[in-house]
Amino acid sequence: MMFEGGAKSVFAPLCGKSLDLIWMYNRGHTVVGAEIAEQAVQELFSEKKLDVHVQHVEGVGPLYKSTDGTDGRLQVYVGDLFDLTKYRDLLLSSLKKDGQYYLMIIDYDPAVWPGPPHNITDQRVRQLYGEYCNIEMMQESNLTGISNPDNKASGGNAPPAKPKSAGAALRTSSYLYDRYYKITFK
Numbered sequence: 001m002m003f004e005g006g007a008k009s010v011f012a013p014l015c016g017k018s019l020d021l022i023w024m025y026n027r028g029h030t031v032v033g034a035e036i037a038e039q040a041v042q043e044l045f046s047e048k049k050l051d052v053h054v055q056h057v058e059g060v061g062p063l064y065k066s067t068d069g070t071d072g073r074l075q076v077y078v079g080d081l082f083d084l085t086k087y088r089d090l091l092l093s094s095l096k097k098d099g100q101y102y103l104m105i106i107d108y109d110p111a112v113w114p115g116p117p118h119n120i121t122d123q124r125v126r127q128l129y130g131e132y133c134n135i136e137m138m139q140e141s142n143l144t145g146i147s148n149p150d151n152k153a154s155g156g157n158a159p160p161a162k163p164k165s166a167g168a169a170l171r172t173s174s175y176l177y178d179r180y181y182k183i184t185f186k
């Protein structure tokens with residue numbers, strides 16, 4: 001559905017060397033990815049035998065850009081997306097003036113889990129994007145108190161197990177929210 005009505009521009013954060021990137025590129029879309037592991041990015045281009053040009057983008061890092069047909073429609077930035085300010089700058093520089101950015105965040109007590117996924121508050125979203133963008137919270141799901149699957153085997157009566165995973169740790173948080181935002185330029 002997302003690809004109806006002609007060529008689109010797609011941003012793919014944490015893209016790795018996912019085959020989806022090539023799938024979209026081969027159908028004429030412009031695909032901009034971001035990935036921390038440079039080796040994955042090199043392999044993405046070499047395994048698909050795509051000619052590539054690498055340039056350095058100030059404040060971000062290397063940018064791998066396809067040169068097939070000189071259209072540069074496949075681009076992957078190598079950088080750390082957990083730096084939220086850098087991520088915002090990269091994202092907003094790739095977003096068209098009338099583009100839409102859908103953001104999903106998870107908000108929990110950071111004392112229970114160091115991430116990933118990292119805790120991001122509503123206030124942090126507004127601090128990052130509020131100066132440049134309209135921010136519409138489309139949905140908020142309160143997941144506080146959902147049961148911990150680690151305790152199920154004991155009938156739920158055992159003391160909370162030491163969390164073995166992010167999912168289990170997040171369920172021990174005194175608050176847990178999913179929030180979905182639509183972000184557009186002012």
Ligand SMILES: C[S@@+](CC[C@H](N)C(=O)[O-])C[C@H]1O[C@@H](n2cnc3c(N)ncnc32)[C@H](O)[C@@H]1O
Pocket residue numbers: 013014015016017018019034035036037040079080081082083
């Ligand atoms: C679970 S993989 C998903 C890869 C791809 N989206 C797919 O579906 O095959 C997560 C990817 O995020 C990348 N990654 C992890 N931490 C990152 C960070 N801080 N900044 C950018 N990329 C990161 C990893 O190197 C990995 O390629």
